[in-house]
Amino acid sequence: MALLDIKNLHASVAGNDILKGINLTINPGEVHAIMGPNGSGKSTLSNVLAGNEIYEKTEGEILFDGKNLDDLVAHERARAGLFLAFQYPIEIPGISNMYFLKAAVNAGREYRGEEQLDAMDFIDLIEEKKNVMNLRDDLLERAVNSGFSGGEKKRNEIFQMAMLEPKLGILDETDSGLDIDALRIVSDGVNALRSPERSFLLITHYQRLLDYIVPDFVHVMVHGKIVKTGGKELALELENEGYASWVGEEGP
Amino acid sequence: MNDLQQMRDKAASVFEQLGFPTTREELWRFTDVSALANQEFSNDWSPASVDFLPLGEFYLVFENGKLSPEKSNIGGLPEGIKVGSIMDRADDRFGTLADTQSAFVAANTACFSEGAFIEVADGIELDSPIHLIYLADADGAAFHLRNLISVGVGSTFSVVEEYIGTPGTAYWTNAVTEVFAADNATVDHYKIQRESKTAFHFQTLEAQLGKNAVFSNHAIALGAALGRNDIRGKLMGEGGEAICNGLYLLNEKQHFDTHLFMDHAVANCNSHELYKGILDEKSKAVFCGRILVRQDAQQTDAVQSNRNLLLSRGAKVHSLPQLEIYADDVKCTHGATIGELDEVALYYLQTRGIDPARGKAMLTYAFANEVLNEMKSTPVRTYLENLVHEWLEKVSG
Ligand SMILES: Nc1ncnc2c1ncn2[C@@H]1O[C@H](COP(=O)(O)OP(=O)(O)OP(=O)(O)O)[C@@H](O)[C@H]1O
Ligand SMILES: [Mg+2]
Numbered sequence: 001m002a003l004l005d006i007k008n009l010h011a012s013v014a015g016n017d018i019l020k021g022i023n024l025t026i027n028p029g030e031v032h033a034i035m036g037p038n039g040s041g042k043s044t045l046s047n048v049l050a051g052n053e054i055y056e057k058t059e060g061e062i063l064f065d066g067k068n069l070d071d072l073v074a075h076e077r078a079r080a081g082l083f084l085a086f087q088y089p090i091e092i093p094g095i096s097n098m099y100f101l102k103a104a105v106n107a108g109r110e111y112r113g114e115e116q117l118d119a120m121d122f123i124d125l126i127e128e129k130k131n132v133m134n135l136r137d138d139l140l141e142r143a144v145n146s147g148f149s150g151g152e153k154k155r156n157e158i159f160q161m162a163m164l165e166p167k168l169g170i171l172d173e174t175d176s177g178l179d180i181d182a183l184r185i186v187s188d189g190v191n192a193l194r195s196p197e198r199s200f201l202l203i204t205h206y207q208r209l210l211d212y213i214v215p216d217f218v219h220v221m222v223h224g225k226i227v228k229t230g231g232k233e234l235a236l237e238l239e240n241e242g243y244a245s246w247v248g249e250e251g252p
Numbered sequence: 253m254n255d256l257q258q259m260r261d262k263a264a265s266v267f268e269q270l271g272f273p274t275t276r277e278e279l280w281r282f283t284d285v286s287a288l289a290n291q292e293f294s295n296d297w298s299p300a301s302v303d304f305l306p307l308g309e310f311y312l313v314f315e316n317g318k319l320s321p322e323k324s325n326i327g328g329l330p331e332g333i334k335v336g337s338i339m340d341r342a343d344d345r346f347g348t349l350a351d352t353q354s355a356f357v358a359a360n361t362a363c364f365s366e367g368a369f370i371e372v373a374d375g376i377e378l379d380s381p382i383h384l385i386y387l388a389d390a391d392g393a394a395f396h397l398r399n400l401i402s403v404g405v406g407s408t409f410s411v412v413e414e415y416i417g418t419p420g421t422a423y424w425t426n427a428v429t430e431v432f433a434a435d436n437a438t439v440d441h442y443k444i445q446r447e448s449k450t451a452f453h454f455q456t457l458e459a460q461l462g463k464n465a466v467f468s469n470h471a472i473a474l475g476a477a478l479g480r481n482d483i484r485g486k487l488m489g490e491g492g493e494a495i496c497n498g499l500y501l502l503n504e505k506q507h508f509d510t511h512l513f514m515d516h517a518v519a520n521c522n523s524h525e526l527y528k529g530i531l532d533e534k535s536k537a538v539f540c541g542r543i544l545v546r547q548d549a550q551q552t553d554a555v556q557s558n559r560n561l562l563l564s565r566g567a568k569v570h571s572l573p574q575l576e577i578y579a580d581d582v583k584c585t586h587g588a589t590i591g592e593l594d595e596v597a598l599y600y601l602q603t604r605g606i607d608p609a610r611g612k613a614m615l616t617y618a619f620a621n622e623v624l625n626e627m628k629s630t631p632v633r634t635y636l637e638n639l640v641h642e643w644l645e646k647v648s649g
Contacts, residue, residue: 050603074602075611083603090600094618100604103614107605143618160604 003028003065003168003199004049010059011048017058018044020224026168029196033210034203035235036221037243042203043087045221046172050084051077065167078104079111081167085157085174087203092144097156098126100144101163108164125163132192133159134185150177158189169193170201175209187212207239222246259347263361270355282538282570283509288452288478293394293424302387302416307631310335311383312368316423317395319366332373333409335382338398341369346400349430349458351484356454360396360428367398367427370411374404374434381410381442381629388425388447389418399429403437405462410440410629417448417475427455435462435489440470442632446639447475449504456482461521463489470627471498472636473508474643480509487514487521487549498527499623501643502535502567509538512556516549519579525556528623530616531567532647541586542574549579556586561593561619563612563647613644 004026011019018041026032034042048055049062051074062069064082072080092100105125106116117125126140133155145153154174161169169190175183190200190213202213210218210232218234219226220243227246228234272289273280300315306325312335313323319337326335334341350357368384386397403409415425425447433439439459447453453476459467471481485494500508514523529537539558560569571588593615601611620640627633 052599074599075605075607078603078605086600086603090596092597092600092615092618094621095614100601100606100614103606103610104601104604107607107610111605164604 001066002026002063004201005063006060007062008060009045009048009057009062011044011055011057013044013055018224019048022060022224022226024219024226026199026201028199029194030217031194031200031202031213031215033215033218033235034201034221035205035218035238037247040221041224042221043172044224046084046170046201046203049077049082049170050074075107078164079108083161083164083166083169085154085161085169085171087172087176089145089153089157091146091148093146095144097140097142097144101126101160104160105163129159129162132162133189135159151179151182154178155182155186158186162189162193165193167197168199168201170203172203173205175204175206183209184212207235210235220246256346260362263352263358266352267355267358267362270353270358272355279511279540282536283478283480283507285478288424291424292392294392296390296393298390300387300389300418302389302418304385304387304414304416305635306385307383307412307629307635308380310380311385314366314384314386314397316388316390316393317366317397330376330378332376333378334369334371336369338367338369338400339365341371343369343371343400343402345402345432346430349432349460349484349486350428350456351458351482354456354482356426357428357456360398360426360456363394364396364398364428367400369399370401372403372407372409374406376404376407376409378409381412381440381632383412383414386413386415386425386427388416388423388451389421390423391421392423394424394426397425397427399427401429401439401441402432403434403439405434406436407434408438410442412442412444412632414444415447415453415475417446417451419448420450421448422450423448424452425454429455429457431457431459431467433459433461433465433467436464437462438466440468440628442627442629443469443471443481444636445471445473445475445479445481447479449475449477449506451476453479455480456484458484458486459494460486460488461492461494464491465489466493466495468495469497470623471496471510472639473498473500474639476506476508478507480511482511482513484513485515485523487516487523488518490518490520492518492521494521494523495626496523496525497623497626499620500529500537501620501640502529502537503532503647504535505533506535507537508535510540512541514543514554516543516545516552516554518548519550519552521549522553523555526623526626527558528620529558529560529569530563530620531560531569532563534564534566536568538570538572539588540572540574543576543584543586545577545579545582545584547578550581552579552582552584554582554584558588560590561616562590563593563616609648613648616644617641
């Protein structure tokens with residue numbers, strides 16, 4: 001059974017149709033990449049999947065792990081194993097990263113019928129995961145993303161993903177704004193999470209990320225549609241030729 | 253006590269003249285006290301059965317306006333610190349700070365029959381706060397409480413005034429507290445108002461700061477149907493610093509007023525004011541923050557911020573900053589916001605598995621926590637953290 005099955009997805013925001021018939025199937029263990037010009041609808045797709053209610057699904061069907069996503073609101077989707085690493089992570093002043101993560105981890109555990117982590121177990125889990133992401137201690141104590149640098153925010157997103165161990169990780173331009181070392185750390189972190197059950201959807205503008213996290217499929221999204229699907233070599237092709245041949249064909 | 257009798261007589265005639273304020277008066281425009289003005293209050297006394305938790309080693313307990321030596325504990329106070337009833341002591345400075353043009357202060361001066369008197373000598377340091385606990389559950393009673401706190405040169409001292417009422421009881425607390433912080437003194441004053449939600453609560457707090465004195469006031473309000481804090485700081489010596497922070501948590505039809513008045517009389521003083529409000533249901537808050545920088549008060553640094561979070565469409569806030577600046581080389585800023593919970597932050601929490609009810613509570617707590625974080629006393633802060641959590645559970649439940 002596919003982990004994610006998107007059929008003919010149409011979605012709009014603020015009265016504008018953005019997604020115009022997306023079809024995408026991701027099987028367990030697969031890594032898919034989506035590339036495409038600015039404004040083509042990549043972040044819209046990730047937000048529709050995550051359950052952001054300002055985006056309206058107007059047509060189509062999304063099945064995640066056998067469940068119809070229409071039946072689940074955002075926090076239920078997260079608990080069911082869907083994770084979105086945001087293109088622009090939000091700052092939440094006043095709530096410490098640690099406190100936030102503990103609430104998030106325990107929400108997932110409760111959903112799965114697992115025991116709540118106590119303070120000690122939680123610290124152990126943090127220690128284990130933070131070393132992988134090379135995250136400084138003070139960032140854990142600080143308020144969620146508050147005053148974090150762009151790169152720190154991105155690393156914090158992947159750190160959260162490592163803590164939550166989702167079934168599907170959607171990384172919306174996590175590589176943008178990362179320095180060369182951080183890109184490697186983040187990629188190693190993602191690769192460490194790869195497993196036959198866990199899948200990833202990488203949204204990126206740069207072929208470079210895909211050298212580190214090698215995808216099984218690369219899709220090109222233009223004007224709210226997937227216009228081409230190929231293997232990892234498609235990313236190289238795009239890097240050389242750009243999107244010109246697709247963007248011209250169809251008006252917005 | 254002849255002087256006192258004169259003061260009382262004078263205050264009584266002032267009250268006679270002024271009467272209770274009406275909404276025609278500028279500072280009472282949004283605050284209708286007619287329900288209070290139209291009520292008769294009795295002087296019958298009864299003991300109070302209200303639970304309390306001392307926040308320090310030393311505490312005075314007042315039961316329905318009367319000092320209870322049995323419930324209090326001031327044995328073993330360090331040398332140089334006197335704590336007792338205001339009825340047993342005299343201080344020349346009594347009544348010199350309290351605003352004589354306020355009807356509530358006048359009523360208090362004319363009628364008070366109990367309160368705390370605290371005198372800290374020079375060069376004393378006390379870590380544990382003195383806790384003044386006012387318990388109330390007498391229906392139809394009025395409590396005119398009068399406190400005077402004097403902290404000597406270079407001393408460090410903290411005090412908590414906590415007003416606790418039994419839910420459902422209706423009474424009127426009318427308190428006045430005068431604080432004198434001498435040169436180089438550090439005084440932390442905490443006020444925790446958790447009166448019955450059917451009670452009236454009024455307090456005027458007046459603080460005078462000497463040279464290089466630091467005075468902080470942290471006012472937390474949860475209770476009373478109609479409540480008002482008048483807080484007035486007078487910076488009378490160079491190098492003084494006044495911190496006035498507050499947090500009001502309101503629901504149902506509660507109405508709560510804060511009137512701050514910071515008087516920068518001399519040069520080189522700082523004042524910081526951070527007030528936050530969380531309002532649910534049909535509650536209403538008024539924040540009036542007046543900063544006066546007199547001609548001589550050059551190099552004044554005054555910051556005021558009032559931020560409000562509305563949890564329901566029926567809640568209302570009137571935020572009225574008032575800067576009056578007569579010196580030319582000063583830094584004064586103020587800002588006021590009235591907003592709702594950040595939907596984007598709520599969504600972010602949700603995408604991590606945190607349900608909206610929990611997310612709202614987390615964000616609301618984070619909003620309040622900024623004020624709690626400014627409190628130096630760990631027992632007081634911890635106690636208030638719990639009260640805020642309890643309150644949030646109630647409003648979100
Ligand atoms: N909340 C919103 N309100 C109005 N328009 C929106 C909103 N979100 C997205 N859009 C519009 O939808 C279109 C697609 O935006 P989206 O963010 O999905 O693009 P993207 O492919 O992620 O682009 P980029 O590569 O620049 O991140 C854009 O034209 C954008 O302006
Ligand atoms: Mg995007």
